[in-house]
Amino acid sequence: MSEATIADVARRAGVSAATVSRFLTGHSVRAADLIRAAIEDLDYRPSPLARSLRSGRTRSIAVIVPDVTNPFFAAVVKGAETVARQDNYNLFLYNTDEDVEREVAVLADLVGRVDGAILAPTVESDEAPLRAHQAGLPVVFLDREIDGSPMFDAVLVDNAGGSRRAAEHLLDLGHRRIAIVNGTPHSTPGRQRCESFLETLKSRGVEPPGPYQERGDFREEGGYQAVMRLLALEYPPTAMYVTNNLMTAGALRALHDIGIRVPDQLSIVGFDDLQLAALLLPPLTVVDRPMEEQGALAMRLLLRRLHDNQDSVPRRIVLETKLLVRGSTAPPPDARPRPGLRAQPTAVSFSTTRRPSN
Amino acid sequence: MSEATIADVARRAGVSAATVSRFLTGHSVRAADLIRAAIEDLDYRPSPLARSLRSGRTRSIAVIVPDVTNPFFAAVVKGAETVARQDNYNLFLYNTDEDVEREVAVLADLVGRVDGAILAPTVESDEAPLRAHQAGLPVVFLDREIDGSPMFDAVLVDNAGGSRRAAEHLLDLGHRRIAIVNGTPHSTPGRQRCESFLETLKSRGVEPPGPYQERGDFREEGGYQAVMRLLALEYPPTAMYVTNNLMTAGALRALHDIGIRVPDQLSIVGFDDLQLAALLLPPLTVVDRPMEEQGALAMRLLLRRLHDNQDSVPRRIVLETKLLVRGSTAPPPDARPRPGLRAQPTAVSFSTTRRPSN
DNA sequence: TTGAAAGCGCTAACAC
DNA sequence: GTGTTAGCGCTTTCAA
Numbered sequence: 001m002s003e004a005t006i007a008d009v010a011r012r013a014g015v016s017a018a019t020v021s022r023f024l025t026g027h028s029v030r031a032a033d034l035i036r037a038a039i040e041d042l043d044y045r046p047s048p049l050a051r052s053l054r055s056g057r058t059r060s061i062a063v064i065v066p067d068v069t070n071p072f073f074a075a076v077v078k079g080a081e082t083v084a085r086q087d088n089y090n091l092f093l094y095n096t097d098e099d100v101e102r103e104v105a106v107l108a109d110l111v112g113r114v115d116g117a118i119l120a121p122t123v124e125s126d127e128a129p130l131r132a133h134q135a136g137l138p139v140v141f142l143d144r145e146i147d148g149s150p151m152f153d154a155v156l157v158d159n160a161g162g163s164r165r166a167a168e169h170l171l172d173l174g175h176r177r178i179a180i181v182n183g184t185p186h187s188t189p190g191r192q193r194c195e196s197f198l199e200t201l202k203s204r205g206v207e208p209p210g211p212y213q214e215r216g217d218f219r220e221e222g223g224y225q226a227v228m229r230l231l232a233l234e235y236p237p238t239a240m241y242v243t244n245n246l247m248t249a250g251a252l253r254a255l256h257d258i259g260i261r262v263p264d265q266l267s268i269v270g271f272d273d274l275q276l277a278a279l280l281l282p283p284l285t286v287v288d289r290p291m292e293e294q295g296a297l298a299m300r301l302l303l304r305r306l307h308d309n310q311d312s313v314p315r316r317i318v319l320e321t322k323l324l325v326r327g328s329t330a331p332p333p334d335a336r337p338r339p340g341l342r343a344q345p346t347a348v349s350f351s352t353t354r355r356p357s358n
Numbered sequence: 359m360s361e362a363t364i365a366d367v368a369r370r371a372g373v374s375a376a377t378v379s380r381f382l383t384g385h386s387v388r389a390a391d392l393i394r395a396a397i398e399d400l401d402y403r404p405s406p407l408a409r410s411l412r413s414g415r416t417r418s419i420a421v422i423v424p425d426v427t428n429p430f431f432a433a434v435v436k437g438a439e440t441v442a443r444q445d446n447y448n449l450f451l452y453n454t455d456e457d458v459e460r461e462v463a464v465l466a467d468l469v470g471r472v473d474g475a476i477l478a479p480t481v482e483s484d485e486a487p488l489r490a491h492q493a494g495l496p497v498v499f500l501d502r503e504i505d506g507s508p509m510f511d512a513v514l515v516d517n518a519g520g521s522r523r524a525a526e527h528l529l530d531l532g533h534r535r536i537a538i539v540n541g542t543p544h545s546t547p548g549r550q551r552c553e554s555f556l557e558t559l560k561s562r563g564v565e566p567p568g569p570y571q572e573r574g575d576f577r578e579e580g581g582y583q584a585v586m587r588l589l590a591l592e593y594p595p596t597a598m599y600v601t602n603n604l605m606t607a608g609a610l611r612a613l614h615d616i617g618i619r620v621p622d623q624l625s626i627v628g629f630d631d632l633q634l635a636a637l638l639l640p641p642l643t644v645v646d647r648p649m650e651e652q653g654a655l656a657m658r659l660l661l662r663r664l665h666d667n668q669d670s671v672p673r674r675i676v677l678e679t680k681l682l683v684r685g686s687t688a689p690p691p692d693a694r695p696r697p698g699l700r701a702q703p704t705a706v707s708f709s710t711t712r713r714p715s716n
Numbered sequence: 717t718t719g720a721a722a723g724c725g726c727t728a729a730c731a732c
Numbered sequence: 733g734t735g736t737t738a739g740c741g742c743t744t745t746c747a748a
Contacts, residue, residue, distance in 0.1 A: 003470065003493075005741055016719045021743055030717065048471050049416070050741030053407045053724050060450075067436070069650075071633070074432045078425070081453050090471070092418075093451040095439050112361065113406050113448070135361075252637050274634060275429070279610050281639040292427075363725055374735045379727055388733065408725030411740050722745080732734080 004042035012038035060090040061302060062110050062117040063295075065142075066098045066218075070246055072272050072291050073120070076142060079295030080118060087303055089115075096122060098184075098218070104128040111135045115306055118298045120144050123186040140302045143294065144188040153305060155298040155317045159192035162287035162321030163241070166269045167200035169285075169323060170239045174331045175267060176206055179237035181226040181251060183218035183244050190218070193243040193271060212237055216247050223250025231258060238266060238332035245272035248284070263330035273324065282327025289321045362400035370396035418448040419660060420468050420475040421653075423500075424456045424576075428604055430630050430649050431478070434500060437653030438476060445661055447473075454480055456542075456576070462486040469493045473664055476656045478502050481544040498660045501652065502546040511663060513656040513675045517550035520645035520679030521599070524627045525558035527643070527681060528597045532689045533625060534564055537595035539584040539609060541576030541602050548576070551601040551629060570595055574605050581608025589616055596624060596690035603630035606642070621688035631682065640685030647679045 006024075010017040013034040023029045023036075024046060038044070052058045063080050065073040077093060084091050092114060096103045100122045107128040110117055116138040119129060126146045129139050133151065141154035170178050180197055183190040194213075201208060211233055216222030223242055227250070230236055242248040248270035252262075260266050262282055270277070270286040277284040297317055305312065364382075368375040371392040381387045381394075382404060396402070410416045421438050423431040435451060442449050450472060454461045458480045465486040468475055474496040477487060484504045487497050491509065499512035528536050538555055541548040552571075559566060569591055574580030581600055585608070588594055600606040606628035610620075618624050620640055628635070628644040635642040655675055663670065 003741095006743095007741080017741090018719060018721095018743080019717085022718085025743080028717080045466075045469065047411075047741050049407060049411045050724090051743080053405075053411050053726090054741080054743045056724080058407070063451075068426060068432050068439075069429070069436050071427070071429070071432075074426050074429075077451065078427050078453060081426075081451060085452075091451050093421075093435065093439060093449050094443075095436060108403075111403065249633055249637070252634070256637055275607055276610065276632060276634040276638060279607075279614055279638060280634060361725095364727095365725080375725090376727075376736080377734060380733085383727080386733080405725050408740090409727080411742090412725080412727045414740080718748080720746090720748100722743105724742090724744105726740085728738090728740105730735105730737080732736100 003047070004044040006044070006046065008042055009035065009038045009044050012042065058113065058115050059088060060092055060114045061299065062092040062094060062106075062114045062119075064094045064096060064103065064106055064117060064119045066096050066120060066122065068093065068095060071274060072143075072245060075291035076120075076295030076298070079292035079297075080299040081295075082292075083296045083299035083303070089303070098122050100126060100128075107132045107137075111137050116140070116302045118142050118295075118302060121146050121187075123184070124188060124191070125186065138302060138305050140298045140305075142298045151314055153298075153301040153315050155294050155301065155319070156188070157289045157294065157319045158321050159189050160196035162271065162289070162323065163193045163196040163243075164200045165321075165323040166241050166271075166287055167197045167204075169325065169329060170241070170267060170269065171201070171204050171206065173239070173267065173329060175237075175239040177212070177235060177237045177239070177332070178206060178208055179212040179214065179230050179240040180208065181214045181216055181223055181230070181240055181242040181247055183216055183222070183247065185215060187218075189271075190243065197241055197243075208237075218244050218246060220246045220250035220253075223247030224254045225250075227251045227254035228258075231255075231260065236266075239268070239329070240266065241269045241271075243271045245270060245274050248272075248286075249274065252280070252284075262328050265333055267329040267332070269323075269329060278326060280328075285326045285329045286324050287321050288324050289319055294319060361405070362402040364402070364404065366400055367393065367396045367402050370400065416471065416473050417446060418450055418472045419657065420450040420452060420464070420472045422452045422454060422461065422464055422475060422477045424454050424478060424480065426451065426453060429632060430501075430603060433649035434478075434653030434656070437650035437655075438657040439653075440650075441654045441657040441661070447661070456480050458484060458486075465490045465495075469495050474498070474660045476500050476653075476660060479504050479545075481542070482546060482549070483544065496660060496663050498656045498663075500656045509672055511656075511659040511673050513652050513659065513677070514546070515647045515652065515677045516679050517547050518554035520629065520647070520681065521551045521554040521601075522558045523679075523681040524599050524629075524645055525555045525562075527683065527687060528599070528625060528627065529559070529562050529564065531597070531625065531687060533595075533597040535570070535593065535595045535597070535690070536564060536566055537570040537572065537588050537598040538566065539572045539574055539581055539588070539598055539600040539605055541574055541580070541605065543573060545576075547629075548601065555599055555601075566595075576602045576604060578604045578608035578611075581605030582612045583608075585609045585612035586616075589613075589618065594624075597626070597687070598624065599627045599629075601629045603628060603632050606630075606644075607632065610638070610642075620686050623691055625687040625690070627681075627687060636684060638686075643684045643687045644682050645679050646682050647677055652677060 006017045006020050010020045015031050081091050094106045118140045120142045121144050124147050182194045185191050214226035216226050242251045273286050273288045364375045364378050368378045373389050439449050452464045461480050476498045478500045479502050482505050540552045543549050572584035574584045600609045631644050631646045
């Protein structure tokens with residue numbers, strides 16, 4: 001069952017390989033019918049490898065994300081795949097596990113293997129995308145950027161707006177002791193979500209002390225630990241903003257383990273919706289955004305760049321976010337926001353396990 | 359910035375291209391140091407395309423799943439990717455959306471593009487994998503099989519055991535009016551989970567009537583609709599088994615919308631854990647299994663087959679499942695299991711929207 | 717329009 | 733161990 005080659009088809013159709021090749025690439029050919037028949041008979045399929053070697057184009061795209069297991073990135077990948085398939089592109093998937101080394105290695109290995117890449121870079125100081133770009137590999141940034149990257153296409157979200165609305169929501173409810181559980185500040189979303197949230201608080205006269213500003217790692221365990229630390233403070237916050245979905249899951253687990261009642265004792269706002277977020281009791285208030293669409297747009301941008309030979313001006317698309325107010329946010333339990341009066345205990349254990357948080 | 363070729367390296371090192379090639383493939387060569395230096399200087403990277411064309415091996419594997427957005431498949435993909443990367447393999451990802459046409463197209467297109475494929479086939483009657491196999495493409499089945507596929511490697515789970523334990527759990531709690539919300543019966547898990555569950559019930563003298571046996575589609579909406587129909591019955595079940603995670607999410611949404619209290623009014627067991635399942639109120643009782651491991655094992659099987667030239671005997675791995683009893687299951691509300699007495703109303707609305715279920 | 721010929725970058729025989 | 737030669741299967745000049 002060895003594969004038929006273009007030469008076999010040519011022979012059978014009584015033409016040259018070149019003619020078959022022209023037929024395949026859409027040029028008009030006299031012996032079209034014979035060739036079609038020969039292809040059919042031989043079940044001929046052009047070798048994508050040979051084609052790519054010759055043409056220099058692979059018709060494949062790499063999508064590089066920290067973790068497909070994160071529902072956000074899963075959605076992104078799905079959106080990207082759907083668009084790619086419409087244009088007959090194939091999709092390579094790489095997980096970096098938020099590991100810069102890994103990302104550098106992947107990117108370096110990609111040149112010559114794909115026509116372009118969609119990348120959610122691990123840190124903003126990353127230089128690998130620049131090298132890839134210089135090596136002629138078009139890169140579209142997804143959700144995150146790197147420093148000084150005006151020459152790259154990017155599909156981002158309005159982290160600032162979403163975080164501002166989250167902050168305003170909590171302030172409007174009357175919270176003053178508001179904490180933020182942030183991911184790594186070296187990434188675009190980590191930085192933007194934090195900055196905007198804190199600024200909004202500040203503009204309303206609320207400045208969370210250091211221990212209220214947790215730096216996690218965008219992972220579930222980070223969210224869990226951060227919440228544990230926050231609730232061990234002498235004056236724990238009455239509200240918190242958790243800046244990504246995985247950490248939110250961890251935070252909820254921590255609250256559940258300690259036995260904190262949401263929102264009676266503590267209000268919580270997450271970033272990115274989760275599968276069952278609306279079914280939790282209380283349903284979770286989150287900053288939401290179009291996830292599959294973000295992946296789809298990134299792929300569209302990339303394909304556009306591949307097809308428009310002229311190196312068109314880089315495009316940055318910023319998607320809107322939306323605050324979904326559900327049940328996990330409510331006014332604070334205590335009308336006396338100033339620590340000075342003893343905060344009423346909100347759980348059995350946490351005030352005894354006081355721990356400083358750097 | 360055009361890429362250096364093997365000829366450039368050879369020239370610079372003062373040897374022939376063949377020698378450089380030998381060096382690259384690990385053979386011992388006299389001029390190793392010079393070649394290494396030349397490669398370094400020129401930042402030479404062998405073209406994977408040319409290499410593949412010549413050698414016939416691509417060092418890439420296709421993973422074909424219905425939907426990466428399903429947490430189970432996301433985990434599978436992650437497991438597979440992790441193993442692939444250890445062996446320097448690249449991973450193509452394809453979503454089929456449970457569409458057989460799409461699956462056939464993908465599989466046909468794969469020959470010559472990858473060294474092997476991991477596939478979760480859409481239906482058991484699928485013939486495409488056989489054709490791929492005949493065309494020389496090694497295929498490993500994941501989670502699902504096709505009819506008469508003894509020549510394929512496969513990594514499955516003990517659907518029967520898990521479903522049996524789910525059934526026994528509900529029976530032991532005293533339930534008699536037990537429903538099953540199943541996915542498509544044309545897939546291995548759909549069939550096995552259903553058969554085993556029903557058999558177990560039967561062996562204990564419980565035979566759910568037709569309307570208690572819902573056939574969904576393994577999607578969230580299917581679960582939602584199925585539950586809506588079940589609860590519109592004159593004698594709704596007191597317990598239900600939902601055979602996959604997406605449908606379980608839909609089922610929970612339906613219960614939430616109608617206002618059914620779990621487990622007081624209705625017990626529910628799902629298949630596959632979900633991100634927040636343990637945090638729901640009540641936390642969800644599910645049949646769990648190792649998800650990433652399933653993907654990792656599939657990749658290992660495939661790589662083993664690629665490297666063992668001898669066509670080793672096909673391997674079927676069946677992973678164990680585990681019933682995680684959490685809070686969504688409890689004894690039935692009513693000690694009178696026999697319909698005959700009017701079932702007590704369990705929600706405001708559902709008894710008025712009675713709808714026959716085929 | 718078409719065929720002949722060259723070559724994409726690499727590896728695998730084959731002699732030495 | 734090494735160089736020479738011959739392709740892997742295709743596309744793209746170049747003449748006709």
